[in-house]
Amino acid sequence: xxxxxxxxxxxRRRRGRTVLTALGLGVGVALVVMVNGLSTGLNNAQATVLKxxxxxxxxxxxxxxxxxxxxxxxxxGSLSPTARKQLRSEVGGGPGLNFASAxxxxxxxxxxxRAAGDLTFSASELKQLASLKGVESVAGSLTLTDTHLSxxxxxxxxxxxxTSGGGPGGGGAxxxxxxxxxxxxxxxxxxxxxxxVDETKPALAAVTPSQLTKGSxxxxxxxxxxxxxxxxxxxxxxxxxxxxxxxxxxxxxxxxVATSPLGGTASDIYVKLTTLQKLAGYGGQVDTAEVQATxxxxxxxxxxxxxxxxxxxxxxxxxxxxxxxxxxxxDAKNLSHKLGGALEIVGVIAAILIASLLMLSSVTRxxxxxxxxxAIGWSRLQVVRQICGEALGVGVLGGVLGxxxxxxxxxxxxxxGWTLKASVAGASTTAAQSGGPFGLGQAASSAITAGSTAVKxxxxxxxxxxxxxxxxxxxxxLVAGAAASLRAARLRPAAALRxxx
Amino acid sequence: xxQQSPQAVREPSxxxxxxxxxxxxxxxxxxxxxxxxGSGSTEVRALDGxxxxxxxxxxxxxxxxxxxxxxxxxxxxxxxxxxxxxxxLLNGRDLQTLEERELTRLxxxxxxxxxxxxxxxxxxxxxxxxxxxxATTKQDGRQRAQRVAELLxxxxxxxxxxxxxxxxxxxxxxxxxxxxxxxxxxxxLLADEPTGNLDSATGDEILHELQRLVTDRGLTLVxxxxDAKVASAALRxxxLRDGKIVEDSE
Numbered sequence: 001x002x003x004x005x006x007x008x009x010x011x012r013r014r015r016g017r018t019v020l021t022a023l024g025l026g027v028g029v030a031l032v033v034m035v036n037g038l039s040t041g042l043n044n045a046q047a048t049v050l051k052x053x054x055x056x057x058x059x060x061x062x063x064x065x066x067x068x069x070x071x072x073x074x075x076x077g078s079l080s081p082t083a084r085k086q087l088r089s090e091v092g093g094g095p096g097l098n099f100a101s102a103x104x105x106x107x108x109x110x111x112x113x114r115a116a117g118d119l120t121f122s123a124s125e126l127k128q129l130a131s132l133k134g135v136e137s138v139a140g141s142l143t144l145t146d147t148h149l150s151x152x153x154x155x156x157x158x159x160x161x162x163t164s165g166g167g168p169g170g171g172g173a174x175x176x177x178x179x180x181x182x183x184x185x186x187x188x189x190x191x192x193x194x195x196x197v198d199e200t201k202p203a204l205a206a207v208t209p210s211q212l213t214k215g216s217x218x219x220x221x222x223x224x225x226x227x228x229x230x231x232x233x234x235x236x237x238x239x240x241x242x243x244x245x246x247x248x249x250x251x252x253x254x255x256x257v258a259t260s261p262l263g264g265t266a267s268d269i270y271v272k273l274t275t276l277q278k279l280a281g282y283g284g285q286v287d288t289a290e291v292q293a294t295x296x297x298x299x300x301x302x303x304x305x306x307x308x309x310x311x312x313x314x315x316x317x318x319x320x321x322x323x324x325x326x327x328x329x330x331d332a333k334n335l336s337h338k339l340g341g342a343l344e345i346v347g348v349i350a351a352i353l354i355a356s357l358l359m360l361s362s363v364t365r366x367x368x369x370x371x372x373x374x375a376i377g378w379s380r381l382q383v384v385r386q387i388c389g390e391a392l393g394v395g396v397l398g399g400v401l402g403x404x405x406x407x408x409x410x411x412x413x414x415x416x417g418w419t420l421k422a423s424v425a426g427a428s429t430t431a432a433q434s435g436g437p438f439g440l441g442q443a444a445s446s447a448i449t450a451g452s453t454a455v456k457x458x459x460x461x462x463x464x465x466x467x468x469x470x471x472x473x474x475x476x477x478l479v480a481g482a483a484a485s486l487r488a489a490r491l492r493p494a495a496a497l498r499x500x501x
Numbered sequence: 502x503x504q505q506s507p508q509a510v511r512e513p514s515x516x517x518x519x520x521x522x523x524x525x526x527x528x529x530x531x532x533x534x535x536x537x538x539g540s541g542s543t544e545v546r547a548l549d550g551x552x553x554x555x556x557x558x559x560x561x562x563x564x565x566x567x568x569x570x571x572x573x574x575x576x577x578x579x580x581x582x583x584x585x586x587x588x589x590l591l592n593g594r595d596l597q598t599l600e601e602r603e604l605t606r607l608x609x610x611x612x613x614x615x616x617x618x619x620x621x622x623x624x625x626x627x628x629x630x631x632x633x634x635x636a637t638t639k640q641d642g643r644q645r646a647q648r649v650a651e652l653l654x655x656x657x658x659x660x661x662x663x664x665x666x667x668x669x670x671x672x673x674x675x676x677x678x679x680x681x682x683x684x685x686x687x688x689x690l691l692a693d694e695p696t697g698n699l700d701s702a703t704g705d706e707i708l709h710e711l712q713r714l715v716t717d718r719g720l721t722l723v724x725x726x727x728d729a730k731v732a733s734a735a736l737r738x739x740x741l742r743d744g745k746i747v748e749d750s751e
Binding site: 001002003005006009010012013014368369372373374375376377378379380382492493494495497498 | 572576579581582601602605606608609610613614616620622623624625629632633634636637642645665681682684685
């Protein structure tokens with residue numbers, strides 16, 4: 001086919017012009033590929049940040065935080081009588097330390113478990129939650145603060161005050177995690193957070209198999225005294241897989257080490273839920289319910305239903321979490337969201353304009369040739385087809401060059417190991433950050449734990465994106481070709497032949 | 502006016518695709534033709550009241566100083582431009598009234614052009630340049646290839662089909678241009694200083710080539726030249742001055 005032969009001859013033999021025009025388009029295409037790839041990378045990075053917290057779009061975390069005020073009748077004065085009763089039951093029901101019954105000079109070594117401030121859900125409430133329309137699955141977890149006290153009971157007499165009103169101390173006074181010494185004796189305290197996870201639903205658990213950096217996950221058939229420790233805690237206590245830790249006199253075997261999820265429940269130790277409930281005396285109770293919705297579309301409805309059916313329930317969805325993520329990752333993502341699209345459009349328009357100008361310039365230099373073609377019988381349409389064919393070829397070349405440049409840019413970006421910081425602001429729902437009787441309030445509970453992490457940005461170019469980019473280049477080439485060829489087609493042959501080149 | 506009226510020798514393959522009306526006895530009939538460029542104070546009257554008849558098979562040389570209107574006249578004869586006034590008939594058809602599409606068809610099928618600077622497409626080979634003229638017809642690839650080979654043979658360039666213009670001498674390039682002009686079997690050959698860019702010996706060769714074509718194929722040849730020697734080869738010479746015919750050797 002002569003037309004194709006002529007197009008190829010023009011592209012091949014006017015190599016400089018062809019490459020220059022193709023590069024003009026290629027710059028725009030490369031910009032689209034890189035900005036899109038980067039945007040995808042930022043989206044993936046944010047999804048990576050959010051993934052440990054909830055399955056994006058389909059999961060939610062349900063808690064019932066205490067709402068504590070500092071006015072009125074003490075820290076818990078605003079609680080309803082029912083809530084106070086429940087809290088008294090939860091906190092008071094644990095194995096507290098009663099100095100009234102301790103003999104001065106005697107040795108003590110005990111663990112005290114305290115719910116960190118959330119009102120717990122009972123087993124029946126979990127079932128009720130699971131039966132809600134739109135709920136696919138529910139997994140409970142229980143996070144407790146374990147205060148370990150050891151030492152010699154001091155020779156002091158403690159007058160135990162009876163709490164009234166909003167005070168939670170129904171079962172005797174108890175010390176919080178603060179350490180101190182009394183009279184002739186000495187007592188040291190330390191605290192750690194322990195979370196009981198439903199090992200039968202690892203995907204929804206407070207610690208998931210994907211968070212493990214060493215060792216293995218809980219097995220339902222395995223020992224009840226298995227533990228997974230957080231990286232930070234393992235480092236500070238020199239623990240590793242195979243180590244042993246003691247909780248309330250029971251020896252647990254460390255089977256795994258896990259990274260702490262950004263923003264999620266970050267405990268020092270994870271054990272099986274039933275084991276912790278039994279040890280701490282919280283039989284059948286959990287303080288957080290991880291809920292998986294049937295579909296992303298059900299999340300809002302399920303969230304509303306939970307808030308309606310469970311008084312004081314706080315529902316944290318992936319969207320809530322996403323809104324709390326900040327840092328350079330979010331800044332970059334916002335920038336990409338706001339400017340990325342505009343940058344792509346400007347880039348493509350600039351590329352098309354550059355290509356059009358180059359094509360026009362090229363056609364201007366070929367006016368005499370076009371005049372000759374008309375003189376030997378070429379019609380306007382045939383001239384337009386020829387110029388557009390060449391422009392199409394330049395567009396395809398520009399697309400290929402642009403995609404190559406864009407992909408190389410992405411590879412270089414990924415190889416540079418660019419990382420951004422993602423921070424999650426904690427949603428402190430238990431406000432007593434200090435004081436509080438025996439530690440209550442010191443370990444402020446929250447649905448979202450504050451934290452930050454560095455996230456590696458891995459830009460990605462999809463096949464669809466590459467196809468789109470090539471199509472854009474072809475479109476750009478055709479626009480450029482149309483602009484140039486219409487000018488060429490309008491030329492009268494006599495005027496074209498008079499042109500001095 | 503020449504008394505010759507030989508039948509045009511059309512290439513069989515091209516003739517099949519270029520149906521022509523019954524030939525008129527005269528190829529060209531121009532009456533009161535004028536061409537004006539610009540307007541007002543910038544107006545230039547390139548041709549002014551040209552009356553001219555050119556018979557089929559004539560070899561006419563148009564001479565005159567620069568700016569006398571030679572090229573403008575050739576462009577009007579070649580349907581490359583429209584006159585500002587008067588009537589231009591080619592084979593009985595008024596070029597003033599034809600639509601652009603019909604003028605294109607006329608340029609393709611009836612008229613062949615040879616330019617001073619050859620005007621070959623630099624990116625196409627000799628064969629490609631000739632094929633560019635045939636590509637606008639409905640001949641298939643095999644027919645086109647055969648026709649290109651025939652034409653190169655006619656102009657003595659067999660075996661040069663794959664040479665780019667830059668790889669050919671000036672004379673060879675002009676031969677390719679002549680072959681291209683003959684590609685669709687025209688009845689009229691218009692040549693604008695065809696030897697102007699060639700040395701004397703090569704110019705002579707090209708001139709003889711054109712004369713041979715006129716004789717062998719019965720073509721009407723209208724040639725512009727500054728060269729008296731070239732002009733003397735024509736059977737008829739028309740001299741232009743300031744857009745008017747001041748001498749016609751007919």
